[in-house]
Amino acid sequence: MQTExxxxxxxxxxxxxxxxxxxxxxxxSENQIRLTVNGRRVTIDGSHLxxxxxxxxxxxxxxxxEVNSVKxxxxxxxxxxRLFG
Numbered sequence: 001m002q003t004e005x006x007x008x009x010x011x012x013x014x015x016x017x018x019x020x021x022x023x024x025x026x027x028x029s030e031n032q033i034r035l036t037v038n039g040r041r042v043t044i045d046g047s048h049l050x051x052x053x054x055x056x057x058x059x060x061x062x063x064x065x066e067v068n069s070v071k072x073x074x075x076x077x078x079x080x081x082r083l084f085g
Contacts, residue, residue, distance in 0.1 A: 014067045022061040041073035
């Protein structure tokens with residue numbers, strides 16, 4: 001059984017976002033950042049988004065821009081398991 005790391009999400013004035021427990025930054029653009037946190041997808045939507053820092057070792061992540069929403073999705077890879085499983 002895999003142990004989940006604890007994670008903390010902080011959004012300051014919808015302009016700065018930081019998160020702990022991030023295992024990977026999967027994609028990023030000016031309008032969206034996709035992360036994996038404890039095997040689950042996290043999508044940050046907004047505008048003028050810019051990744052400031054990410055440390056794979058510590059799992060610390062930060063970005064800035066206009067943060068409009070943060071969505072927590074299902075486990076990463078579930079769609080492929082449903083197709084072929």
